[in-house]
Amino acid sequence: MSATGEGRVELVKSGSGRVGLWMLAWPIFIEIFLQTLLGTVDTIMVSRISDDAVAVVGISNQLFGALTTLFTTFAGGAGILIAQRIGSGRHEDARKIAIMGVTASSVLGFAVSILLFLFSDPIARALHISGGLIPLAHVYLTYVGGGLFLVGMSASLGSAIRNTGNTRGPMYTGVAVNVIHIILNYILIFGMFGLPEMGLGGIAVSNVVSRLLGVVVLLYMFSGAFERTIRLRDFRTFSKKLFGEIVRISWPLGLNSSSWVLSQLAIYSFLALLGAKELAARTYLNTLESFCFTLGYAIAMAGQIQIAHLFGARQMKEAYRGAYRTLYIGLAIVSANVLLLFLFGRTLLGFFTADQEIISIGVSLLALNLILQPCKMLNMAMGNCLNAIGDTRYTMVVSIISMSLIGVGGSYLFGISAGWGLVGIYCCMIADEAARGLLVLRRWRGQKVLREAEAQAAGGQPVRSGKRSKVLFKMEG
Template identity: 55%
Template sequence: MDKKYNLWVLSWPIFIELLLQFLLGTVDTLMVSRVSDDAVAVVGFANQLFAALTTLFTIVASGAGILIAQKLGARKEEDARTISVIAVKATFGIGLLLSIVLMAMPRTIALALQMPESLLPLADTYISIVGGGMLLTALMTTLSTVIRNTGNTKAPMVTAIGMNVVHIVLNYGFIYGAFGLPQWGLTGVALSTLVSRLLATLLLFYMFIYAFERKMWLPDLKLWHRGLFREVMNIGWPLGVNMASWVFSQLVIYVFLNMLGPKELAARTYMNSLESFCFLLGFSLALAGQIKAAYLYGEGRMREVSQTAFRMMLAGQIVVIVNALIIFIFGRQLLGFFTDDPEIIALGASLLGLNLLLQPGKMLNMGLGDTLNAVGDTRFVMKISLFSMWIVSVGISYVLGVELGWGLIGIYVCMIADEYLRGALCLWRWRSKKWARGVNPGPAAPGTGAAAEA
């Protein structure tokens, strides 16, 4: 099991999976840019909306993932297995509700979020089709999280590869009318996203059946345990609030960008793709560190938990700084792949230097924040996030970016300050060792645990 939960063994498949998910979004952006910059703005805006709504089911999925790794570390296999079933059932219900709402009210939602009137017809199409598949997104998120936290990071990676291949082929077909498919533009891109996610969900569910030592059977879908669900929510609700705080703060910032104009919105969408690529390996290390730290915490190996955190942070800082330098040097040329509008390229290029400052702070915050979450200190991370995101990242962004006219640069300065403030507070918390209070004493005897007792 130690070999299975090795930091590098965990992180490289996560990196491949995230890279391919990033490529999914980048291919969307690149291909949609061939339709129009307005279509790109709609996709970027809608994806922020979807990210905000996913927090409603990641409350359960994230809490379940951490708890599964902890239970496996404590040798409570049946508890981990029961938690996985609970998570899938709970997120299925949430995802179904979101799908119904987004299919029924795309125009109302777009208007409420200040979408420019010229973009509303495109928003109707994209939000209703892709949003109608939120049930699939909910299941994909939960199944991937469960499988990944058992130490099997390769299965979600394989799924991501298949999903990307299908998505790229269908995107090309629908946008350019290839392979006998109709030339449906943004509608085709939305349908391509929906089909690729459906196939990925089916594959992940098959893998989920064999995720634990004891195979899942149809009667297992009835599994429920009030005590374990309470444990999931105790860890999950602060995680959910934290994630919701971040995605809704980003959504509000996109509203500010709407106020600045369509070109600023498109430039931010393109830069978001470059930044995501820059941070991929760092994010992979942070997720791998979280899984390993949760497993070690379940075993009661506290010294190794700390070693994992700082080893992950050192490696993460090196890779994100190198990647940020590459983006800084070649950023203008990379932006040229997305658009030939000189004003949009100039707006994006003006942010490349700030990205060099942003990425190390993001790694500090993400790496230590995820590790604190892994050991159950989710409420502290939630509290500092609520304060910093809404006061610094959103509040001061509005003052500098909109009121004082600094535009995108003012908004980026506040994003940088937010990352470093949260990162510094997480570092202080980790070094204080307050997270170690009430530590799990170590593994239980085989066959014990809440699920076994039930």
């Protein structure tokens, strides 16, 4: 494996792929870890305001996650196509795809931000936020939501840069953004250096300022990420053919991601019906779970980038085997981390709140996490591998059906109607992740898209559906 002076990694030159996976994964891990740390710091600082404020932040962030998928859809699809084009040596196409992906994400991001800024109160009521929490929700939804377009720009720019193989640049930017955000949080929330105490409003200002600085740095990095420098006038670039490819691969990704986040939003609204303490407990535990899953998620993302490059270079054998390497490494890491959470969860929850009822609720879910997180890793790793080779419609269909029937439907049936509460909801979350994980694993083992691509590369003849042989691996990658 070699890296250019600009940090772009030539993944397809890696013999086994092992080195490439780790070189891609560790910067992604640091970046995601710091983003998770940012959320944890926010949660801890907001908890000093009140547990009610934590509940508002928890459910609002679920909404933001759902909306963010609307304008990062193009970024995800464009990122996969960028990696495939670079793998096949078509760098100019990769550059055009990156520009269009960033442009589309930014336009949609501005539209969403305007809606949140203007209609925060009706949105809060639609989320079943109680009347006493509406004033807090107004502040957070209006100002953090109003700056949400910056999240879309960061995501699209970062995705394009990472899929060239340069995962370090976004990592360094993430470090800077997190440091700035933590410092501004401390100053603005608690009114340091003679400034007024802004409370939840301080979180909002800190979010917008730190994200804006991050976008500026990523734009500079993006301009030099390809063989030909990207200039401001280049954002007028449009290719109907390439844009159509982005749309074809992106809309299933968008529906998939939106379905997941909307299902989580629905589950959070069920938790709001259970009470503020249950909602706060889930928010605290979700923060801890994020740390357990961070390195596993980074491995899954790195695997997607690597497999997309290998698929573009028609190295099908390495692509197929690389998926299992990604899965095994991710499962080992996630399982070890979730065991540590099980052993020290009560102590860790104590860092967030002194309310023993909230802590007890969180502790009651720690054993279920031993099953939930490995199931998530299975689903994430194999689902990302299918996405990397363009098989996005299958993952979309599986996700929508499973999350709607098992995730949301089951959570309401058992958690609310049957009165099982958080335990019932968690059991349904486990069933949903396990069902999706097993289905995407089965799809990958079938090698449908890989065999079709190999046949096209060999002569364009379609593969008959009845052929299930391993002939693919008798060929040279």
